[in-house]
Amino acid sequence: MAAGHAHVLYREVDSPVHRLPPEVKIAAMVAFTIAVVATPREALWAFGAYALLVVAVAVLARVNARWLLLRSTIELPFVVFAVALPFLGVGERVDVAGLSLSVDGLYGAWNIVAKGTLGVWASLLLAASTTTRDLIVGLDRLRCPQILTQIATFMLRYLDVLVGEARRMRVARISRGDDPRFVWQLRGFAAGVGALFLRAFERGERVYLAMLSRGYTGRMPAVWQGAGAATTGQWLVAATVPVLAGAVAATAVVLT
Amino acid sequence: MQPTAPSLEVRGVRYAYPDGHVALHGVDLTVARGERVALLGPNGAGKTTLVLHLNGILTPTEGGIVVGGLAVSSDRARLAEIRRRVGIVFQDPDDQLFLPTVAEDVAFGPANLGLRGAELAARVDEALAAVGMSEHRDRTPHHLSFGQRRRVAVATVLAMRPEILVLDEPSSNLDPAARRELAGILRDLPVTLLMVTHDLPYAFELCDRSVILDGGRIVADGPTPELLGDEELLARHRLELPYLFRPTPGPTPVRE
Ligand SMILES: Nc1ncnc2c1ncn2[C@@H]1O[C@H](COP(=O)(O)OP(=O)(O)OP(=O)(O)O)[C@@H](O)[C@H]1O
Ligand SMILES: [Mg+2]
Numbered sequence: 001m002a003a004g005h006a007h008v009l010y011r012e013v014d015s016p017v018h019r020l021p022p023e024v025k026i027a028a029m030v031a032f033t034i035a036v037v038a039t040p041r042e043a044l045w046a047f048g049a050y051a052l053l054v055v056a057v058a059v060l061a062r063v064n065a066r067w068l069l070l071r072s073t074i075e076l077p078f079v080v081f082a083v084a085l086p087f088l089g090v091g092e093r094v095d096v097a098g099l100s101l102s103v104d105g106l107y108g109a110w111n112i113v114a115k116g117t118l119g120v121w122a123s124l125l126l127a128a129s130t131t132t133r134d135l136i137v138g139l140d141r142l143r144c145p146q147i148l149t150q151i152a153t154f155m156l157r158y159l160d161v162l163v164g165e166a167r168r169m170r171v172a173r174i175s176r177g178d179d180p181r182f183v184w185q186l187r188g189f190a191a192g193v194g195a196l197f198l199r200a201f202e203r204g205e206r207v208y209l210a211m212l213s214r215g216y217t218g219r220m221p222a223v224w225q226g227a228g229a230a231t232t233g234q235w236l237v238a239a240t241v242p243v244l245a246g247a248v249a250a251t252a253v254v255l256t
Numbered sequence: 257m258q259p260t261a262p263s264l265e266v267r268g269v270r271y272a273y274p275d276g277h278v279a280l281h282g283v284d285l286t287v288a289r290g291e292r293v294a295l296l297g298p299n300g301a302g303k304t305t306l307v308l309h310l311n312g313i314l315t316p317t318e319g320g321i322v323v324g325g326l327a328v329s330s331d332r333a334r335l336a337e338i339r340r341r342v343g344i345v346f347q348d349p350d351d352q353l354f355l356p357t358v359a360e361d362v363a364f365g366p367a368n369l370g371l372r373g374a375e376l377a378a379r380v381d382e383a384l385a386a387v388g389m390s391e392h393r394d395r396t397p398h399h400l401s402f403g404q405r406r407r408v409a410v411a412t413v414l415a416m417r418p419e420i421l422v423l424d425e426p427s428s429n430l431d432p433a434a435r436r437e438l439a440g441i442l443r444d445l446p447v448t449l450l451m452v453t454h455d456l457p458y459a460f461e462l463c464d465r466s467v468i469l470d471g472g473r474i475v476a477d478g479p480t481p482e483l484l485g486d487e488e489l490l491a492r493h494r495l496e497l498p499y500l501f502r503p504t505p506g507p508t509p510v511r512e
Contacts, residue, residue, distance in 0.1 A: 131356055132354065133354075133355055133356055133360075203351065206346065206348070206351040207351050207352075207354065209308070209313055209346075209351075210344075210346050210351045210352040211354070211364075212313060212339070213311055213313065213339055213342075213343075213344045213346075214339070214364055214365035214368060214412065214413070214416065215336055215339050215340060215365055215368030215369055215416070216364075216368055217336075217368065221364065221367030221368050
């Protein structure tokens, strides 16, 4: 169980990305995602350019491809949905390997998979390089409404709890002779999901109560707010990623 | 605040959970300053529910609570002061510790109270010294052993200089050595203590007075050796002394 700042996605290494103040990284991640989402789906080359940007940041943050790809399985349900689209879509059709596919559906699928993957990657890179405490502080510094800060913090905490509990429940299931092969695992997992969410919710609740009991009022105390707020230089450094992405998006819009 | 006011006064507290389940049926309890009281009772007796009332996290359906002469109310400033006075150490230290280092976590409470700089640092040092964790101040809480984490959890609350220290099952999940170390620490703390526990020898060792809560009512209140000597009373409320343990009133157990 991860107690403390190291939520499940955090990678404890030192890198230039880790050292950037959190508010700068959060802003860059959001701006990058907006640029990606605004890109017309027909501009295939633009998505290649975004992927290169993600790779560059990942290298800088010392996050390896394996880690990134494994964690991206979060979006698996959306991929499954996307795969179905070309078969279900209507309108103009193309033949691929003897299958008649809807062109619109193909683009729709691509749209979901490409944009979803890039968005997930950007969020994963932010999470990998920022502790829970820094995420809270960063959102506070961006004058994010308290309620959003709290929701974000709780989502991270629930994620921790969910992963920890899921692991324990899996061990308990296997110990009782459940066959841990993929499909069966899913069945056992589905049965446990309700209990899992309930437990995660209860723990999140207890953590929050413990914070309240120590005088938490919804904002991190100013001790952590003040120190190390981003300098103009750091804003400029971090801005390179969304600025490049913005340029790509603008070009793509103009060209299509 | 008069210096003679009791640390804690619970007056006729009744509480029904939102689902209608009545967990407390009129509880009265007074704890004088400097007193050490064990709160005993079977599972589901309402002990945790009562603890959550003490700092205004739950609001009684009927009755009221006074801490050091100050009535608990939902007023914001009042609540902040009550939460400073009542230090609750929750059962699971993982619910309580969430910052990157031990020292930062201990600073969280006093920082919420508005302490800064040297004053804040002094509070942190003092609290860590009290639980013998000074040399671990820069470590990550989740790298510590369970017993050490529980000691840090106690420090996070001590740093707020509470009027009354409330511990929910402090000896649970500790190995015998950690259990003994924590007892040594708690015995030497110069604070009023309310300790929720199922561990009767622990109550005997640390608290002169015990209270039994069962079915949401206080059913016994008296000197610990007397209560623990009454086998019939204990059996009626699903409490049991460990095999071969006999509470003998007399010299307190060996000090460390
Ligand atoms: N959120 C809730 N909603 C409804 N009922 C609850 C809730 N929390 C606790 N209860 C009920 O209130 C009663 C008292 O619970 P409480 O947690 O205070 O017991 P406890 O004395 O702390 O027990 P334990 O020794 O197991 O910790 C129990 O019957 C419990 O089922
Ligand atoms: Mg309890």
